[in-house]
Amino acid sequence: QVALRETGPALVKPTQTLTLTCSFSGFSLNTAGMSVAWIRQPPGKALEWLARIDWNGDKYYKTSLKTRLTLSKDSSKNQVVLTMTNMDPEDSGTYFCAREWDLLDAADHWGQGSLVSVSS
């Protein structure tokens, strides 16, 4: 079955770079139509879509964060890595990765989330 898990630091300092890894199983990013997306949620606030990488290497980013976000994938390891530069306390929250596939055009499987705090 499909499973995703986010890993990364629980605490980063302001101005540092955050690196999060999404490790997944049960599907392949070599399969046409598959994608992995990142969504975050500040404490007590709404979901915020951040970025997506497709099976063919296409990448999409939230417009206002485009200059700070970078996605990469290692299909052989079934991993997707999200980096976010110049972290700020307002970037604190839970970061989720999710599988999307074009049959649904929706995130049908999610990881449990990785809580990140930005503080000096």
Place this chain on the structure above:
Amino acid sequence: DIQMTQAPSSLSASVGDRVTITCRASQSIGRKINWFQQRPGKAPKLLIYSASHLQSGVPTRFSGSGSGTDFTLIVTGLQAEDSATYYCQHNYAAPPWTFGQGTKVEIK
């Protein structure tokens, strides 16, 4: 980017009630909208995709409708386990695919 506006931001209803949540897009998105349920401390769960298609395993008391800019999620016969926050998300054209601000449903 397309903006998604949900209403209400919160509601309180009794078990057995019919609950309606609306979502309005800032431009026409056809039927390209998904609905998610998020219980406290949990990851979101896909309920409905493409406006009205029920995701596998989701109870049939959940339904979705709408097209263009106005969409509705209906829960017919609210259950205690439906206490959660519900989000719409458009998936029109290429990303970014924005979420609404959420509707918190509480059980009286």
